[in-house]
Amino acid sequence: MIPEIGQIALLLALAVALIQGTLPILGAARGRSDWMSIARPAAQTHFLLVAIAFVCLASSFVRNDFSVLYVATNSNSALPLQYRIAGVWGGHEGSLLLWLMMLCGWMLAVSQFSRHLPQPMTARILGVMGLIGAGFLLFMLMTSNPFERLFPVPADGNDLNPLLQDPGMVVHPPMLYMGYVGFSVAFSYAVAALLGGNLDATWARWTRPWTTAAWTFLTIGIMLGSMWAYYVLGWGGWWFWDPVENASFMPWLAGTALIHSLAVTEKRGAFKSWTVLLAIIAFSLSLLGTFLVRSGVLSSVHAFATDPRRGLFILAFLAVVIGGSLALYAWRAPKIGLGSRFELVSRETMLLANNVLFVVAMLSVLLGTLYPLLLDALGMGKISVGPPYFDTVFVPLMVPVVFLMGVGPLARWKKAELPDLAKRLKWAVVAAVIAALTTGWLAGRITAGATLGFLMSFWVVAAVATDVWERVQPAGGVRAGWVGRLALMPRAMVGMLIAHLGVAAFAFGVSMVNTYELERDVKMAVGDTTEVSGYTFLFRDLKNVQGPNYEAMQGLMEVTRNGKPVVVLHPEKRVYRVQKNPMTEAAIDPGFTRDLYVSLGEPVDGGAWIVRVYVKPFVDWIWGGCLLMALGGALAASDRRYRVKQKQGSPATVASGAQA
């Protein structure tokens, strides 16, 4: 009965979404307040109905209702509760429902926090979001229904993919989707502005916190995915340039360009049409990412052939959303105008350069990800694009980005002077060079790659320090009260600086790991020792352990340094009972300056095992850097001016409402 309730809720949601997507937009075009006022209650009902469907699916998972095909495919009665809940988004159908749930969450938030916006604007925004929701609902109901029943009912389910049975995988998809879908808000604002033809600095101020919030979630989502790859896939890499990863990275790159270009639009009224275009691109890439990963097209383009309806629907949906919004853009954008003028050397130019670089980076990832798919689909042979491509393209593009990251925040809007900038930043340059060389020397080896990485990292730190230093200097030259000045810095500014420091931490971690990590694959029997980077690993014991739904061989590895015990690690080789897949469960001792990483390979003759031992210096800084970026984003999104404007704006809404 419960799955049927979910099914009905989805059908009703489709009806509501269609109303939400048409009447308010038409009402805004014709100036009919009664039609526009439907938007908010419709959005709330839409949310409620999708939430009911979501709870129904989750409850089918919790109650082990294997008469539902999707539950039977992705769960098992022996599966622990938290993974049964995570199973909701373990497959194609459920992750679409999660996507929709997130969309409705953002929609509800927009309907709550948009009371200060003019009514036509709100109506259009919620209308566009309603249309997106309707598209996804249609897709689910027509081709990927999560509530489909299965007869005869199997005794037990097929279990969740063991790789997904991990705490990281419980949170990773929701975070990632929060980010993906969050860009739908920026997209809807952009389309609403194009429809209404009024795009100004106020528009940018409304859009900014939403975009930054979405970017923050996406950053955390990608970070969790990378951590998951690091400790679940069992070979210690943190980024593989895999199409699945690229699918989430492309919207991130476009989103990063977008939040920077929004800054210009809000502060200076420039780059308007460019900002709108970026908002459209960021969301289009989010859609592309969702479909690339979830449609199975990445593992084989012929996945489409098994269910052509699904593939056709996806292509049609992408065509309508991307093509439609771009057509609207081409038609309406010239009316928006270019905005105010600025000099060749100015913060605007630097942010423009940032945008160009990020977009080129995004396009190069897009090329490397889609080209093999295209060739395969056209039957022109199978190729793949290796990680070296992305590495060689990415580093040269990111070097100027990081350089500008240091200069940009110190440059004046409209007109800056190069000699002045050089004078203010000379100590930062000196400090960065000295620090980079010293770090290389301390690490024991100075290489070109690592030095470049350190240089980028310390350059950002030094430039941020210069920026803060200048900001706490009172005009008169007296240094009293600098703590107070620091505290008075707007939250958006602090957020920006912290996010930039996050990039520095990230670059530092990457340079350290890429250059100084030590890896050894060794054959070890119980009692053997091996030494890596001053750490002695003793293979003490090997035993059988029983998990709730798996059996495992568990190694016991004692790590000592100079005779002193450091840690005891327990790497495992698991076999999950239902799917019979072997799974390597690496044991990691995380640390501020290094990770110790041990994973069991395979048994060889005589009871020995091939064991992989890593010492990874500063690897956690990679994710620490991402966390800092996310923290910066969260601070910037919650800046006071967005909240204050809201309060000032609320009477205006009342007024415009009364007017209309």
Add this chain to the structure above:
Amino acid sequence: MKPRQKRLAIIGGIVIAVGVAATLVLNAFQSNLVFFYSPSQVASKEAPVGRTFRLGGMVETGSVKRDGVTVNFLVTDTVKTIPVRYQGILPDLFKEGKGVVAQGQVGTDGVFVAREVLAKHDENYMPPEAAAALKQGEAMNKKIGKSVVVKGTGQ
């Protein structure tokens, strides 16, 4: 500078930057395309020597031999067989009689030295390249009228 010149300078700058980036990208792209070859193609010397490519097929049953951390095995498309050498830990789903894709280079001795053996995380799932190689092999077997699996000369 006049606004007109300034706009020209900015547009010129963007065009140059994008041009440089495009050259860089396409260059890197060209030299990092990894092509795929089946064991038959490698056996008939279609695959380039000294360039990285992917080899796909099935791990021949009984062919996996370990020597410390070095593994030797045979990859077959049921027509030809290519010996592969790999150092390190094989992915969890590497099994005899299952599909495999290895990335590496073929040496002058005809042994394919794999840098990477690709893991696919589904028991029933055959890597698309491996599936394609086996299909081609099957078709070739039919054409030459052999019903028995032919062993290659790779050993």
